[in-house]
Amino acid sequence: MPVPSAPLAKLYWSLLATTALAAALAVASFWLSARNQSENGWVRHTLEVRSQLAEVLNLVQGVETAQRGYLLTGRDPYLAPFESATEQLPTALDHAADLVSDNPQQRQALAQLRLLVTEKLKELRSTIDDRRAGNTAAALAMVETDAGLKIMTEIRKLIGAMEAEEVRLLQVRENSSAASRSLLNAGVASAFLLICVIGALISYFTRRSFAELANARDQLLMTNQKLRDQISQREEVESALRQAQKMEAIGQLTGGIAHDFNNMLGVIAGSLDLMRRRIRKGDFAVERFVEAASKATERAASLTNRLLAFARQQPLAPQPIDANKMIASMSDLLHSTLGEHIQIETVTAAGLWTTSADAHQLESAILNIAINARDAMPEGGKLTIETGNAYLDEAYCDQHAEVKPGQFVLIAISDNGTGMPPEVIARAFDPFFTTKEAGKGTGLGLSQVYGFIKQSSGHIKIYSESGAGTTVKIYLPRLVGEPKEVSRTLEMPPKAGDAGEVILVVEDDPLMRRHATEALTELGYTVLDCEGAADALAILDRTPDIKMLFTDVVMPVVNGRKLAEQCLRRRPHLKVLFTTGYTPNAVVHGGVLDPGVAFLGKPFTLEQLAAKVRAILDQ
Numbered sequence: 177m178p179v180p181s182a183p184l185a186k187l188y189w190s191l192l193a194t195t196a197l198a199a200a201l202a203v204a205s206f207w208l209s210a211r212n213q214s215e216n217g218w219v220r221h222t223l224e225v226r227s228q229l230a231e232v233l234n235l236v237q238g239v240e241t242a243q244r245g246y247l248l249t250g251r252d253p254y255l256a257p258f259e260s261a262t263e264q265l266p267t268a269l270d271h272a273a274d275l276v277s278d279n280p281q282q283r284q285a286l287a288q289l290r291l292l293v294t295e296k297l298k299e300l301r302s303t304i305d306d307r308r309a310g311n312t313a314a315a316l317a318m319v320e321t322d323a324g325l326k327i328m329t330e331i332r333k334l335i336g337a338m339e340a341e342e343v344r345l346l347q348v349r350e351n352s353s354a355a356s357r358s359l360l361n362a363g364v365a366s367a368f369l370l371i372c373v374i375g376a377l378i379s380y381f382t383r384r385s386f387a388e389l390a391n392a393r394d395q396l397l398m399t400n401q402k403l404r405d406q407i408s409q410r411e412e413v414e415s416a417l418r419q420a421q422k423m424e425a426i427g428q429l430t431g432g433i434a435h436d437f438n439n440m441l442g443v444i445a446g447s448l449d450l451m452r453r454r455i456r457k458g459d460f461a462v463e464r465f466v467e468a469a470s471k472a473t474e475r476a477a478s479l480t481n482r483l484l485a486f487a488r489q490q491p492l493a494p495q496p497i498d499a500n501k502m503i504a505s506m507s508d509l510l511h512s513t514l515g516e517h518i519q520i521e522t523v524t525a526a527g528l529w530t531t532s533a534d535a536h537q538l539e540s541a542i543l544n545i546a547i548n549a550r551d552a553m554p555e556g557g558k559l560t561i562e563t564g565n566a567y568l569d570e571a572y573c574d575q576h577a578e579v580k581p582g583q584f585v586l587i588a589i590s591d592n593g594t595g596m597p598p599e600v601i602a603r604a605f606d607p608f609f610t611t612k613e614a615g616k617g618t619g620l621g622l623s624q625v626y627g628f629i630k631q632s633s634g635h636i637k638i639y640s641e642s643g644a645g646t647t648v649k650i651y652l653p654r655l656v657g658e659p660k661e662v663s664r665t666l667e668m669p670p671k672a673g674d675a676g677e678v679i680l681v682v683e684d685d686p687l688m689r690r691h692a693t694e695a696l697t698e699l700g701y702t703v704l705d706c707e708g709a710a711d712a713l714a715i716l717d718r719t720p721d722i723k724m725l726f727t728d729v730v731m732p733v734v735n736g737r738k739l740a741e742q743c744l745r746r747r748p749h750l751k752v753l754f755t756t757g758y759t760p761n762a763v764v765h766g767g768v769l770d771p772g773v774a775f776l777g778k779p780f781t782l783e784q785l786a787a788k789v790r791a792i793l794d795q
Contacts, residue, residue: 221275222346225282226339228272233335235261235268236293240328243300247307247315258304265293276338279345285338292334296327444469473779494532494632496655499563499585500524506539510546510559517556518549525564531585531652533632538652541625545589545648548622552593552646562588566651568635579635584651596640604638673700673786677793678719681705682712682727682739688778692726692755692785699786709734709742716743722750724793729756751792755780 242258245251269290276282299318306315318324448469454461503522510520542561549559566586573581596604605626629636633653640646679701683689689705696703704719706712708731716722725743729736740752757778776788 218349219346222342222349225272225275226342228268228275229335229338229342232265232268232272232289232293233332235265236296236328236331239265239297239300240324243304246304247312247319250307250312255304258300262297265297269293282338282341285334285341289331289334289338292327292331296324296331299324299327444473494534496530497533497535497538498528498530499587499652500528502535502539503542503561503563503587506542509539509543513543514546514550514559518553519556519558521558521560523560523562525562527565528563529565529583529585529654532655533634533652534628537628537632541628541650542587542589544622544625549589549591549593549646552591552595557592560588560590562586562590564588565654568651576635576637578630579651583654584635585654587650587652588647589650590645590647592645595642595644595646596638597642601638601640605636673789675700675702676721677723678702678704678721679724679726679789680712680715680719680722682707682709682725682731682736684708684728684731688728695782695785696726696789698782699789701789708732709739712739713742713746716746722747724751724753724789726753726755726789729754751795753788753792 238261239258242254242256242261245254246258269286273283273286273290276286303315303318303324306312306318451466503524507520507522514520546559546561553559564586566584568579568581568584570581573579605622626636629650629652635651637649637651638646639649673696679696681689681692681696681703683692683705684707686707689707693703693705704715704722706715710733712725712727716725725740727736727739731739734742736754736756740754743750744752751774753774753776755776755778774788774792776784780788
């Protein structure tokens with residue numbers, strides 16, 4: 177790094193030299209301090225060895241005292257301290273051995289001490305055994321041989337010698353520690369003097385070089401500002417890139433929607449134009465055009481439902497489900513849909529838990545996956561549907577952050593088809609992504625399944641390899657508690673309406689209001705209509721014969737839910753049916769219809785409207 181001027185150069189080299197000297201003194205001080213701490217540790221070590229040797233001697237003396245008491249009295253309470261000390265002695269000797277393991281002389285002495293203690297304990301145990309057996313004379317005779325006294329004398333002598341050696345070592349170490357402290361104090365004093373000199377030098381050169389340092393500071397500020405400007409420009413570029421990626425994803429989604437809707441609108445518009453031209457010519461054979469427009473409308477409604485499912489905005493009506501029974505009831509549908517060249521096998525688990533989900537959507541999800549499996553087996557193959565109880569633990573959920581640990585009902589759909597490579601698995605749930613040929617798939621099937629499973633607080637995972645088949649595993653949360661099974665009755669054609677049954681239609685869109693009014697009139701009902709809540713309440717107040725309120729949810733000023741609440745306060749027994757093309761939080765929370773809410777999604781057919789209205793009025 178270049179030095180800008182002579183004063184700064186002097187300051188630079190002075191700081192470098194004094195810093196090096198200070199560092200050397202600091203290292204020396206640290207070394208002396210460490211050495212002093214080490215020597216203090218050795219002093220403590222010596223004291224600990226002496227203490228441990230004293231404990232061993234006390235234990236041996238305690239054993240001998242207890243033995244004498246028992247020999248004299250024959251009473252068992254004297255044996256308790258004998259046994260206690262006998263059990264503590266090996267541990268005490270082991271601890272002492274650990275403490276002197278660094279000293280060969282002391283280690284050898286301790287080994288001799290261990291032998292003496294063992295021999296002493298053997299002698300004491302022998303006399304106690306004789307006394308316990310009633311051979312008091314034999315026990316006393318052994319004591320009178322003075323063999324135990326000789327062993328005890330040797331133990332005391334050996335421990336005394338070891339303590340003397342530790343005292344010598346302690347003196348040496350204390351002397352060394354005192355010398356280290358003296359050196360440490362001298363080093364600290366020298367370091368303090370040197371720091372004072374360094375401070376004076378720095379103060380001197382700082383005053384001379386203040387102007388140069390101030391100039392260098394200004395240059396540094398300018399450089400930092402340029403760096404911040406570069407960082408800001410980089411962040412703007414990265415933000416633009418992220419925005420471009422978002423727009424690309426939105427473009428793919430909107431492009432797919434526009435493509436499909438333009439096809440369907442083209443069919444509808446073309447069919448209407450052809451019908452208009454034929455009718456003008458007096459030709460009323462337009463049934464095939466009506467059929468084409470109806471099919472295009474159904475496809476458009478289906479696409480809308482798939483998009484809502486993908487966005488997790490479809491209204492769900494969950495109910496307790498036995499997955500085994502559901503799959504069994506789908507057998508005929510699966511066979512007719514997949515064809516005879518696909519062999520279907522079901523493996524149901526005993527004791528399967530109950531789950532809670534929208535039954536219609538779950539059947540649709542299983543059918544979607546089965547159709548994809550069929551397309552992966554063009555020459556025929558085997559489809560296996562398995563059920564089971566599963567527990568997703570924290571380790572698994574750490575790798576899949578979108579799912580929480582817990583108990584789940586598992587539905588696994590496997591095929592032995594062509595399989596998928598990793599890059600296809602990574603995009604399998606993307607909307608409008610498909611590997612099928614043009615015209616053979618919308619690319620919304622799996623994205624719809626994914627949206628439904630996530631909206632149901634579940635989890636879905638694909639396992640596949642190219643050429644090795646595919647397994648799609650659906651996990652739905654276990655329903656805790658006693659489930660109330662919902663029976664699924666056969667759908668019967670609804671009976672016609674009655675002119676005495678008056679229905680109030682509230683819809684802010686004039687075309688939709690006209691369509692609903694004419695449809696209900698066609699079904700035989702008497703219909704009143706208006707475009708907002710204020711008019712609806714006025715009509716309700718002056719018309720006592722109204723049986724049902726048929727209202728849109730999304731309306732300006734007052735939404736359909738608030739309107740229904742006001743109407744029910746006036747007429748508690750009034751039936752209410754909500755309708756909308758989008759399900760906001762007015763009647764749907766967490767993707768689930770509020771309890772007791774009757775709902776008919778737009779667009780709806782005449783048959784769907786007839787069935788729903790009749791079911792509500794007949795409640």
